[in-house]
Amino acid sequence: MNLQPREELDSRVLGTLDEIEAVAAAWRELEAECADPLGYFQSYDWCCNWIREFCGQGTHKPYVVTLRHGDVLVALWPLMIVEAAGLKRLETLGAPHSQYCGALVRRGYASAAQIAKQMRDVVRASECDVSVLRAVVEGTALSELVAGDSQVRGTENVASMLDLSAYGSVEDYTAQLGKLQKRNRNRRRNHLARLGPLHFEVIWPDHAEFSTLVRQCTEMKRRWLAETHRLSAGFSMQGYEDFLARLGGDEAELNGACLSVLRAGDQVVAMELGFIQQRHYYAYIGGFDWDLRNLSPGKVQMDMTVGWLIENGVQAYDLLINPADYKASWTNRSLAVTTRAQALSWKGRIYTSAWLPRVRPALKWLHGRIPAWMERVSTLLRPTVCLLLYV
Known part of the structure; x- marks a missing residue:
């Protein structure tokens, strides 16, 4: 009209x-x-x-x-x-x-x-x-x-993002990585797996552990901020974790808040809180075990999250604003x-x-x-x- x-x-x-x-x-x-x-x-x-x-x-x-x-x-x-x-x-x-x-x-x-x-x-x-x-x-x-x-x-x-629409499958995505990228990815996974078998899953707000793990993810991020001497206006506001833990999400509709969780054995080593809307994924908060930083658990989790998104037909992996070297290595599009x-x-x-x-x-x-x-x-x-x- x-x-x-x-x-x-x-x-x-x-x-x-x-x-x-x-x-x-x-x-x-x-x-x-x-x-x-x-x-x-x-x-x-x-x-x-x-x-x-x-x-x-x-x-x-x-x-x-x-x-x-x-x-x-x-x-x-x-x-x-x-x-x-x-x-x-x-x-x-x-x-x-x-x-x-x-x-x-x-x-x-x-x-x-x-x-x-x-x-x-x-x-x-x-x-x-x-x-x-x-x-x-x-x-x-x-x-x-x-x-x-x-x-x-x-x-x-x-704003940096990875356009996933060009990949018909995870295998297609992996095949298009460079030799050095493939070698580094396999090396990181193998080294991390020495702590125990790797287990990756994406959970939603109706999961019994969602709220607890969201809070753990933010604590991981807080430690990273402290160790790297960075400031965050968002993290300085009281109630932030409560707000994030109450966000909704629907697995059947593939919409709203979801949490990527990577474990090595029984230990949670990295997580990422993200949001999906209209087949667009926003990588909102990533956290990893700081004591394992030399094993790059965050990068392993990101790689597995990208694979899960491709499998589920999501069109973009959005790393949001503020350029960084790691974002440049993961993305192929910017706004x-x-x-x-x-x-x-x-x-x-x-x-x-x-x-x-x-x-x-x-x-x-x-x-x-x-x-x-x-x-x-x-x-x-x-x-x-x-x-x-x-x-």
């Missing part, structure tokens, strides 16, 4: 959990119909669970924008209002945990220009100082809607990602012209060069430092 450009869609902002739960069926139906392939972090399950865990303290308030034509939900943009240091920011709902900023848009009901105009009107009505979208992927529906927003200087990023910001007040103009492009990057650069003794002292303040550098 095509609307004339002059026809206004009915806009409404959902700001409470009750209002959001009331549109659950329409939200999920829009997810299924949405043409945007990178929309998991705008799914009802992700957003609603995040609100339940993190929006009870008053610092994060849901601001979910909906556009309707009659009874049909045409577009939905999950945002939130974050208040800190006297500044009100309009951000992607779920940040810093949501990896991609996005909007769900039903094609054919209105032009992109019309939807963008009405979305901008609702953004201005938020009474925030600034809107900040930290990971807008090129070519998505949201990238069209915010084309007029300024790109923050120095925020160029990429450009940028941060977009729009000042909505004089405070917002200072934030977008000074803090985002200059002050914040300088602080992150400085933190990466502090002496080891200062690093030990700063460990006590790690949660505060993480959130400060994320703002």
Whole structure:
């Protein structure tokens, strides 16, 4: 159905959990119909669970924008209002945990220009100082809607993924690896198997051990962060493990949260929490036994996960944003990602012209060069430092 450009869609902002739960069926139906392939972090399950865990303290308030034509939900943009240091920011709902900023848009009901105009009107009505979208992927529906927003200087990023659609089977995938890749893969598996027979499985939220193993996976990741002196704004927020353990998933539908588990004998040596939507897999958190790091259990698990995805008809293995050498060795495709910001007040103009492009990057650069003794002292303040550098 095509609307004339002059026809206004009915806009409404959902700001409470009750209002959001009331549109659950329409939200999920829009997810299924949405043409945007990178929309998991705008799914009802992700957003609603995040609100339940993190929006009870008053610092994060849901601001979910909906556009309707009659009874049909045409577009939905999950945002939130974050208040800190006297500044009100309009951000992607779920940040810093949501990896991609996005909007769900039903094609054919209105032009992109019309939807963008009405979305901008609702953004201005938020009474925030600034809107900040930290990971807008090129070519998505949201990238069209915010084309007029300024790109923050120095925020160029990429999302790395392995296109699995070219492989008809695991054997086909293996055959196309280089000789060195095959040799390294076999060597890693053989060395790890000295600890005991390797057993790999993918479990879903209805599995008795899912919640326990998700928490163990995050603890493995926390140790890696500590050992490598890295900061993570997402891990600094209390309740993160509880949130992840409550995410839904459906094995029969091949949709939602799932956990890859690799054991050597009876010992869990590596895991990966991922999400599947529309045959697209997001590798969200990987963890491995740090004491076995020289045996590369994480790489063995990744290789087995890729094989499982191919066997189950998944089309992409997405390693998400922030380039890294290991990602380059695993992937064959990338998408450009940028941060977009729009000042909505004089405070917002200072934030977008000074803090985002200059002050914040300088602080992150400085933190990466502090002496080891200062690093030990700063460990006590790690949660505060993480959130400060994320703002």
